[in-house]
Every structure is written in C-alpha cells, then in structure tokens.
Amino acid sequence: MKEISELNLPEDVRYAEDHEWVRIEGDKARIGISDYAQDQLGDIVFVELPEVGSKLSKGDEFGTVESVKAVSELYMPVGGEVVSVNNGLEDAPEKVNNAPYTDGWMIEISPDDPSEAGSLLDRAAYLKMLEGQ
Amino acid sequence: MGDRSTAWLLCEFAQIEYTRALSLQRDIAAAKHRGRIEEDLLLMLEHPPVFTLGRRGGRENLTVSEAFLSERDIPVVQIERGGNITYHGPGQLVLYPIVSLARRKLSVTGFVEALESVMIRIAADFGVSAVRDARNRGVWVKDAKLGSIGINIRHGVAFHGLALNVNTDLAPFSWIRPCGLSDVFITSLAAETGAATVAMEKARQAARSHFEAVFGVRLEAIEPAALERML
Numbered sequence: 001m002k003e004i005s006e007l008n009l010p011e012d013v014r015y016a017e018d019h020e021w022v023r024i025e026g027d028k029a030r031i032g033i034s035d036y037a038q039d040q041l042g043d044i045v046f047v048e049l050p051e052v053g054s055k056l057s058k059g060d061e062f063g064t065v066e067s068v069k070a071v072s073e074l075y076m077p078v079g080g081e082v083v084s085v086n087n088g089l090e091d092a093p094e095k096v097n098n099a100p101y102t103d104g105w106m107i108e109i110s111p112d113d114p115s116e117a118g119s120l121l122d123r124a125a126y127l128k129m130l131e132g133q
Numbered sequence: 134m135g136d137r138s139t140a141w142l143l144c145e146f147a148q149i150e151y152t153r154a155l156s157l158q159r160d161i162a163a164a165k166h167r168g169r170i171e172e173d174l175l176l177m178l179e180h181p182p183v184f185t186l187g188r189r190g191g192r193e194n195l196t197v198s199e200a201f202l203s204e205r206d207i208p209v210v211q212i213e214r215g216g217n218i219t220y221h222g223p224g225q226l227v228l229y230p231i232v233s234l235a236r237r238k239l240s241v242t243g244f245v246e247a248l249e250s251v252m253i254r255i256a257a258d259f260g261v262s263a264v265r266d267a268r269n270r271g272v273w274v275k276d277a278k279l280g281s282i283g284i285n286i287r288h289g290v291a292f293h294g295l296a297l298n299v300n301t302d303l304a305p306f307s308w309i310r311p312c313g314l315s316d317v318f319i320t321s322l323a324a325e326t327g328a329a330t331v332a333m334e335k336a337r338q339a340a341r342s343h344f345e346a347v348f349g350v351r352l353e354a355i356e357p358a359a360l361e362r363m364l
Contacts, residue, residue, distance in 0.1 A: 001240045018288055040234070042242035046189065064188060069216050069270045070241045071188045072286040133235045 080109035191218030
C-alpha cells in the first residue's frame with residue numbers, strides 16, 4: 001500500500017468521498033477512480049460498466065471493479081447521462097491500476113448540472129480526508 | 134495489527150438460511166455506512182445446502198440440471214460477491230466480517246490475506262498444513278481447496294467473507310466446477326485428517342481465537358436478537 005505522500009492526486013479533477021474522480025471537459029465529464037482507490041483494491045481483473053444512454057443520479061451505482069475475489073461498487077460523483085464508456089478496460093482492466101486518471105478512465109457523461117462537480121472535494125480537501133481516516 | 138483494545142461484535146448462529154444471512158449482512162453494511170453502527174462485526178455460522186453464483190455468474194459451471202437440485206431442495210442464489218460458483222452446506226464454517234476497511238487501515242488485498250491467515254491457522258490446529266496461492270485465492274492442501282473467499286465492498290464497508298470446509302459433505306462440489314476452475318478438488322479438515330468426525334465446536338473455538346490474533350481485536354459476543362435491534 002502506498003503512503004499518502006506517494007499518491008498521485010492531480011489538481012485538475014474533483015474527488016468524491018467514495019474515491020471516484022470527475023474531470024469536466026467542455027460540456028462532458030469524465031469519471032474514474034483515484035490512485036488511492038486503485039492502490040487499496042490491488043490488481044484489478046474485471047471492470048463492469050453501464051450501458052451508454054443510462055441516466056444516473058449522483059450516488060447511484062454505475063459499475064463494479066473486481067480484484068482479488070473482491071467486488072467493489074462504484075458510485076456516480078455527479079448525475080448525468082452516460083455518453084461513452086472505456087471499452088479498452090474489457091481486455092486491459094489493469095489500466096485502472098497503471099493509469100487511473102488517463103487510460104484507466106471509466107465513463108464519460110453529459111452532466112445534468114455541470115456546477116455539481118464544484119461541490120466535490122478538491123485535491124487539498126481529498127488529501128485531508130485521506131489523512132483523517 | 135493492534136493491541137486487542139478494539140472490540141468487534143461477534144454474532145453466532147448454529148445454522149441460518151443463506152438469503153436471511155445475506156439480507157442481515159446488507160442491512161449491517163448499510164447501517165455502518167450511515168453511521169448507525171460504529172463497531173465492526175463478525176458473523177459466524179453454517180448454512181443449509183445452497184449454491185451461490187458470484188457477480189460474474191457461474192451458472193455455466195453447474196454440471197447438473199437445476200431440476201436435479203430442486204429435487205434435492207437446494208436453491209441457487211445469484212449474489213454480488215467476487216468469485217464464481219460455490220457451495221455452502223452443513224459442516225462448513227462460514228465467517229462474514231463486516232468491516233470499515235479504511236478505518237482499520239486495511240487494503241483489500243491485506244484483508245483477503247488476513248482471512249486466508251485465519252483459515253491457515255485453524256487448519257494447523259487440526260494438524261493440516263494449508264497454504265495460500267496468490268493466483269487462486271483461498272487456502273489449499275496440495276491441489277485441493279480447503280477454504281474459499283469472496284467479498285463485496287459497498288461505500289468502503291466489506292461484507293461476505295470466508296467458507297472453510299470442516300466436515301462438509303463434499304458430494305455437492307462434484308455437481309459444479311468450483312470457482313469456475315476445472316480440475317479443482319475440494320477437501321475438508323475431516324477428509325484430510327481421516328477422522329470420522331471433526332468437531333465443529335472445536336473449529337469455531339479455533340476461529341474465534343485466530344480471528345482475534347490475526348486482526349488484533351477482541352470479540353464480544355452479541356445475541357442475534359440484540360443485533361437485529363441495532364439495525
């Protein structure tokens with residue numbers, strides 16, 4: 001397990017308490033899981049993602065990741081309609097471990113309310129939450 | 134891992150229906166997420182015969198018809214845990230720890246390895262040398278699987294857990310390809326020791342003390358009715 005100081009926590013995303021991240025890109029938002037989350041899970045062997053077109057609210061389950069006989073549920077950090085999913089994870093789920101903020105992204109959504117991401121944690125607040133656990 | 138100053142609640146059942154134990158676990162995990170229950174918990178129990186399928190299915194690994202199973206009154210239940218098809222039944226000791234992993238400073242891998250350690254230590258108490266295999270989780274005696282692991286994590290709270298064959302009837306395992314692997318043999322402490330009977334109560338006692346040692350906690354017994362009142 002990484003020390004908190006070793007975690008890669010970019011400034012250009014917002015973080016949810018359940019360790020998902022969201023990055024606003026124009027009128028779309030990308031979602032994945034943080035470096036902390038992938039490190040906790042260990043080697044990811046399977047990622048289950050929603051259908052394109054699914055409409056999900058903040059807090060809804062959008063998929064699961066499976067590692068070492070453990071299935072973890074993933075929750076929407078903001079609400080919106082799924083416009084694309086990262087099909088590359090089907091054959092290469094390890095991308096979530098190796099590049100959680102880039103190649104390991106999970107879904108892209110059209111957010112219901114683009115300002116909703118502003119209520120999530122920034123890097124400093126997320127770090128503080130991790131340190132307080 | 135700790136100085137045993139931390140108490141976990143231990144709730145034991147002689148035998149409990151799979152689906153009833155499942156809804157109890159889900160309710161406890163939800164109560165922990167909402168902050169209604171602070172303590173981590175351990176459910177220790179046996180199930181009546183049941184086959185369960187993991188998140189990624191496993192029905193294709195059933196080698197007998199569902200009619201064959203319904204004649205014997207054995208249900209097949211689809212659930213959310215990791216892993217593939219498995220069997221639970223009398224004589225198999227089941228431990229369901231319901232734990233806030235981050236608060237315990239436990240990674241998922243660390244938690245799974247701790248559960249394996251508990252099973253390895255119980256087996257050692259019976260003179261059986263079991264080992265882990267990082268590629269195929271659970272614990273093994275040579276090529277045979279003695280104990281299995283499957284967990285689910287919701288909002289950082291882990292549930293489901295481990296199943297260790299103490300004196301389980303192993304015949305139902307021949308009706309499936311366990312874990313979705315071919316050529317996997319299943320064994321039990323009774324089969325390994327050649328003893329006519331291996332006392333379940335001795336296995337439960339070993340589980341209590343090794344769980345406390347491995348997790349560095351103290352188990353405090355709570356009656357099922359008192360647990361239900363906390364939910």
